[in-house]
Amino acid sequence: MAIMLDEQSRVVVQGITGSEGSFHTRESVRLGTRVVAGVTPGKGGTALDGIPVYDRVGDAVERQQANVSGIYTPAAFTPDAIFEAIEAGIGLIVCMTEGIPVAEMIRVKQALKGSGARMIGPNCPGITTPGVGKVGFMPNFIHKQGNVGVVSRSGTLTYEMIWQLTGLGIGQSTSVGIGGDPIVGSSFIDILERFQTDPQTEAIVMIGEIGGTAEEEAAEFIRGRVTKPVVSFIAGRTAPPGRRMGHAGAIISGGKGTAEEKFKALERAGVLVEKNPAEIGRRVQEILKAKK
Amino acid sequence: MKIHEYQAKQILGEYGIPAPRGKAASTPDEAREAAEALHGKTVVKAQIHAGGRGKGGGIKPAASPDEACAAARSILGMQLVTHQTGPEGKKVRKVLVEEASAVRKELYLSLVVDRSRGKECVVFMASEAGGMDIEQVAATAPDKIVKCAVHPAVGFSPFQARKLSATLGLNAEQQKPFAEIVRNLYRLFLEKDCSLLEINPLAITEEGRLLALDTKINFDDDGLYRHPEIRELRDPDEEEPLEVAARNAAVNYIKLDGNVGCMVNGAGLAMTTMDMIKMAGGEPANFLDVGGGASAEQIEKAFRILTSDPNVKCILVNIFGGILRCDRVSAGLIQAAKNIEMRLPMVVRLQGTNVEEGRRMLQESGLRFTVADGLYEAAEKAVALVG
Numbered sequence A: 001m002a003i004m005l006d007e008q009s010r011v012v013v014q015g016i017t018g019s020e021g022s023f024h025t026r027e028s029v030r031l032g033t034r035v036v037a038g039v040t041p042g043k044g045g046t047a048l049d050g051i052p053v054y055d056r057v058g059d060a061v062e063r064q065q066a067n068v069s070g071i072y073t074p075a076a077f078t079p080d081a082i083f084e085a086i087e088a089g090i091g092l093i094v095c096m097t098e099g100i101p102v103a104e105m106i107r108v109k110q111a112l113k114g115s116g117a118r119m120i121g122p123n124c125p126g127i128t129t130p131g132v133g134k135v136g137f138m139p140n141f142i143h144k145q146g147n148v149g150v151v152s153r154s155g156t157l158t159y160e161m162i163w164q165l166t167g168l169g170i171g172q173s174t175s176v177g178i179g180g181d182p183i184v185g186s187s188f189i190d191i192l193e194r195f196q197t198d199p200q201t202e203a204i205v206m207i208g209e210i211g212g213t214a215e216e217e218a219a220e221f222i223r224g225r226v227t228k229p230v231v232s233f234i235a236g237r238t239a240p241p242g243r244r245m246g247h248a249g250a251i252i253s254g255g256k257g258t259a260e261e262k263f264k265a266l267e268r269a270g271v272l273v274e275k276n277p278a279e280i281g282r283r284v285q286e287i288l289k290a291k292k
Numbered sequence B: 001m002k003i004h005e006y007q008a009k010q011i012l013g014e015y016g017i018p019a020p021r022g023k024a025a026s027t028p029d030e031a032r033e034a035a036e037a038l039h040g041k042t043v044v045k046a047q048i049h050a051g052g053r054g055k056g057g058g059i060k061p062a063a064s065p066d067e068a069c070a071a072a073r074s075i076l077g078m079q080l081v082t083h084q085t086g087p088e089g090k091k092v093r094k095v096l097v098e099e100a101s102a103v104r105k106e107l108y109l110s111l112v113v114d115r116s117r118g119k120e121c122v123v124f125m126a127s128e129a130g131g132m133d134i135e136q137v138a139a140t141a142p143d144k145i146v147k148c149a150v151h152p153a154v155g156f157s158p159f160q161a162r163k164l165s166a167t168l169g170l171n172a173e174q175q176k177p178f179a180e181i182v183r184n185l186y187r188l189f190l191e192k193d194c195s196l197l198e199i200n201p202l203a204i205t206e207e208g209r210l211l212a213l214d215t216k217i218n219f220d221d222d223g224l225y226r227h228p229e230i231r232e233l234r235d236p237d238e239e240e241p242l243e244v245a246a247r248n249a250a251v252n253y254i255k256l257d258g259n260v261g262c263m264v265n266g267a268g269l270a271m272t273t274m275d276m277i278k279m280a281g282g283e284p285a286n287f288l289d290v291g292g293g294a295s296a297e298q299i300e301k302a303f304r305i306l307t308s309d310p311n312v313k314c315i316l317v318n319i320f321g322g323i324l325r326c327d328r329v330s331a332g333l334i335q336a337a338k339n340i341e342m343r344l345p346m347v348v349r350l351q352g353t354n355v356e357e358g359r360r361m362l363q364e365s366g367l368r369f370t371v372a373d374g375l376y377e378a379a380e381k382a383v384a385l386v387g
Helices: A017-031 A057-064 A076-087 A102-112 A155-168 A188-197 A214-223 A258-270 A277-291 B006-013 B028-038 B065-075 B134-140 B159-168 B174-192 B221-226 B241-248 B267-279 B296-310 B326-339 B355-361 B376-384
Strands: A010-012 A035-039 A051-054 A068-071 A092-096 A118-120 A126-129 A133-136 A145-152 A171-175 A203-209 A228-235 B023-026 B042-046 B057-061 B095-099 B103-114 B121-127 B145-150 B194-205 B210-212 B215-219 B250-257 B260-264 B287-289 B315-321 B347-352 B368-370
Touching: A010 A017, A010 A057, A010 A076, A010 A188, A017 A035, A017 A068, A017 A133, A035 A057, A035 B347, A051 A057, A057 A076, A068 A076, A068 A133, A076 A102, A076 A155, A076 B221, A092 A133, A092 B057, A102 A118, A102 B221, A118 A133, A145 A155, A145 A188, A145 A277, A155 A203, A155 A277, A155 B267, A155 B315, A155 B347, A171 A188, A188 A203, A188 A214, A203 A214, A203 A277, A203 B267, A214 A228, A214 A258, A228 A258, A228 A277, A228 B267, A277 B042, A277 B267, A277 B376, B006 B095, B006 B215, B023 B028, B028 B042, B028 B095, B042 B065, B057 B065, B057 B250, B065 B095, B103 B134, B103 B159, B121 B134, B121 B159, B121 B174, B134 B145, B145 B159, B174 B194, B174 B210, B174 B215, B210 B241, B215 B221, B241 B250, B241 B296, B250 B260, B260 B267, B260 B296, B260 B376, B267 B287, B267 B315, B267 B376, B287 B296, B296 B315, B315 B326, B347 B355, B347 B376, B355 B368, B368 B376
Parallel strands: A010 A035, A010 A068, A035 A051, A068 A092, A092 A118, A145 A171, A145 A203, A203 A228, B260 B287, B260 B315, B315 B347, B347 B368
Antiparallel strands: A126 A133, A126 A171, B023 B095, B042 B057, B042 B095, B103 B121, B103 B194, B121 B145, B194 B210, B194 B215, B250 B287
């Protein structure tokens, strides 16, 4: 089963003719992803390795039945690209673009409300379902098909965690990078909810970081609604307050959003909190063994 | 991005939000001229990117232009220490000379973004306890702060001003100008991509007028691309010189106080590496995200920044070779270390495709690389090297 990205997914890449877009499209095709179309305004009628390119997302939906979009457009054009994907009836929008102003993301959230679309990102590495494919730029070699769901706000740290699992012979159902911005399309809760109901997923790894309250909200949700075991790490215990730590959302402001607060909230919710991320894989291994 | 009070007040003026008349000055003579033009009592205020200036001696009243000149002479060039500057303080290079106001009451008013799930909107915060640090009010008397969310699809609506003004205990005459202030603040917040817009205190003067006595505006870095006029307000003197150099080199760097320099690809992994150094008993010297790709060129730029920090005794490199293979990362590391004649010991931890080849290249390079396997092991080795 896995979540969000499955056998039914037909991917359109917005910004497919750009350097990032074309490179990662080819990588995702290598992983088996069904990329059915690309969109670059003004490049309609051309093709990338036989993938037809259209001027509008609507055309990709109509002619190629695209139902998932991966977005690689520059930040200034990305809100428009998202609105276009929503209007075209795309069900899952995965936005890799970094640098979208918060004010624009407030508008995007409004547009998503009441639409049929679910969005992942922006500023994220995307989503991978081993055995099905990926939208985004997680490295192909790190994944292995299996039963652990991974959700994270970061990129390379997520690869690190997935690679640890794979190294121990533990596969993943789906890995989701929700993005490092203050406002994102999907929060931890939206992903946890899906892992909880996904029959393939047996355990969940959740990687958070400083800034905001997404982990605290997730802890509350896990306490009431998640029965599967959750292992968690929070990055940024040593981050100074008031500084933006690379990710726009990774900032302790007004004394709020510290790693300690998040660790505490997760512990209270019964999450297995691991403060040494090098041990995450082994913690998951223990849990899976105990279940059998 | 942060700006100075005098710059923030100019922006308030553009949006019709009343603030005291004033002018920035870089010398005592300029301060005297500014005071002369204002006719009457003035206040001379140190311009640094930190709050709590009054307690540190950075704000002085002046009854005459001569006094304003003297006040500026004592403030300019001082190393101003406040609760937000750290013990070393910040050097004052400019003062704001503005007309003094007779204040009856001080209020607090701000706008921030509520990023929590399902809300995602701009929120007004108001309190009768003005003039104080709002974090302190939030900690000691949270019931004194009233929040009023603005629905993004609806925008500002006048009832919100009425709600806030009731909280602040404003009288009937003040309500109309207050509503204008609130409306314009919301417009400013959105139009300029602010991340924090704070008026503290918003004063009620003896004549009953509303006046933004002090203000702080922070901008969303991701919005700066569409505001060249805001980018021009950046004051590099207020920033750590190494951070300015890093920004110019497109390296994401934040200086810290420790002695283990780190270079990592990816922000989350970079924070984690700092955490691991601390866990292993050391202190990280910085946060540094060299970029997901970790190209040879970026690695060299990052090395130059790290080696410019005299506190750094050892460098921990932690790269997850994703799209870029580990052997390519190693080639980049070796090239960069040779180019800058690196003298510091380096612990390198690589993970990903072709990792064995990458490690072998480092070991055979003849440079001072210590190769580490695990994430925590790398931190331990780096901490051991600084002793």
